[in-house]
Ligand SMILES: CC1=C(/C=C/C(C)=C/C=C/C(C)=C/C=O)C(C)(C)CCC1
């Protein structure tokens with residue numbers, strides 16, 4: 001597995017034409033832009049964790065049945081500092097780095113102190129965000145990096161803290177129909193309070209206010225939720241959105257701020273400051289978008305760890321939301337590079353398999369309902385919400401399916417009733433061996449897999465004349481451990497899950513994390529089909 005995880009990948013700066021077999025639909029015109037870690041050693045120094053690797057952007061430009069591939073390292077300040085020093089000098093999730101090893105004792109002590117409130121990395125390796133006309137590489141710190149989606153060049157560094165008080169923010173924002181961005185961040189011990197901040201970035205700025213400013217300058221706090229604890233806010237990786245509500249899980253997988261403040265001095269990583277408290281509950285916060293206030297009822301469920309929300313929607317007085325959940329936080333443990341070696345089949349066994357769980361949250365809690373009664377009256381789910389004393393509600397999910405991660409949907413259905421989930425299929429290890437389509441109605445799935453192939457997150461792109469939710473195609477970048485088989489972009493028909501085409505590229509391709517598809521606007525206007533792709537397939 002060293003081929004996939006350990007080895008530094010080479011950039012492919014010049015676009016290279018892929019060898020296409022099969023037939024790419026004529027309407028599929030645009031660029032698949034993806035992000036993920038590509039470099040895990042700098043000089044003699046090595047990162048400890050796969051999520052530490054330096055961000056390598058790659059793109060597949062699809063035009064008239066042809067595919068062109070290119071890749072480029074994000075020239076973050078982190079990348080530049082590391083390359084210049086020829087060693088790792090910026091700390092990442094699983095690796096604490098020491099910039100000045102030769103300083104005298106006084107300078108060293110000063111450097112430790114200045115790390116009490118750390119300046120986090122801008123190695124934005126997780127996802128790509130669209131904001132107005134601009135694209136940004138994202139991670140979970142306060143930094144995002146603007147990029148040129150055509151050339152993959154790195155542009156400005158943006159510090160969210162300049163606009164809203166957040167030290168951390170998710171790499172998984174949501175978009176409304178107009179393309180406005182909603183995201184959640186954590187504000188740590190600011191003015192004596194720790195809170196989760198939901199913030200909005202408008203897609204367009206009114207002409208009068210514009211003055212050449214980017215929409216980021218018009219970012220605003222939408223709502224804040226106080227953290228249950230000042231010094232141990234929850235860690236979260238994504239959130240859910242319905243037409244009128246936001247779903248935020250305050251889970252018992254927490255950051256210990258005091259541990260973080262001394263991590264640099266103690267020589268341990270940020271990852272070691274995260275703890276799963278299996279004795280705690282998971283609190284479900286529901287925010288009403290119309291009042292911009294959290295719903296006052298306290299909804300909770302058993303301890304769990306969620307990285308990816310799938311979708312959420314309102315139905316018959318309830319919010320139904322689907323997540324991929326684990327029993328513990330061992331997933332992040334498995335991505336230490338020491339585990340992803342030859343013996344990875346042994347070392348990276350999941351202790352808790354990812355399960356698709358559906359929760360149901362009643363929007364109106366009858367104060368007179370009997371304690372112990374189930375407040376969910378929706379026939380389509382077995383999820384329950386039991387009334388407890390003091391107006392608390394205990395929610396138990398319906399278990400839908402096992403062994404899936406990196407979920408995607410037809411984003412036109414985000415926040416709305418939906419039927420299909422596209423995801424990476426994982427079995428005994430967190431590394432995907434298949435991609436699958438799960439049908440929430442029939443509770444059955446279709447799968448794609450091939451010997452020695454390791455697929456990435458499958459992304460759905462709707463067809464221009466789509467009638468059904470699954471009228472479209474699936475794109476997934478596949479790397480292979482067979483030296484005879486070059487990596488390829490797989491194009492499946494989303495309805496039947498059969499292969500339409502593959503574009504093989506004889507390059508050094510990395511296993512990526514997340515990304516988006518940018519439809520080719522020229523082609524859309526040429527075909528009078530502009531509305532279908534107004535929002536990226538985020
Ligand atoms: C640097 C840094 C962080 C980075 C977290 C990262 C990089 C997480 C990546 C998660 C992924 C890729 C999950 C996939 O499902 C924290 C812990 C937020 C806080 C401290 C500083």
Ligand SMILES: [Fe+2]
Nearest residue numbers: 172237308514
């Ligand atoms: Fe993610």
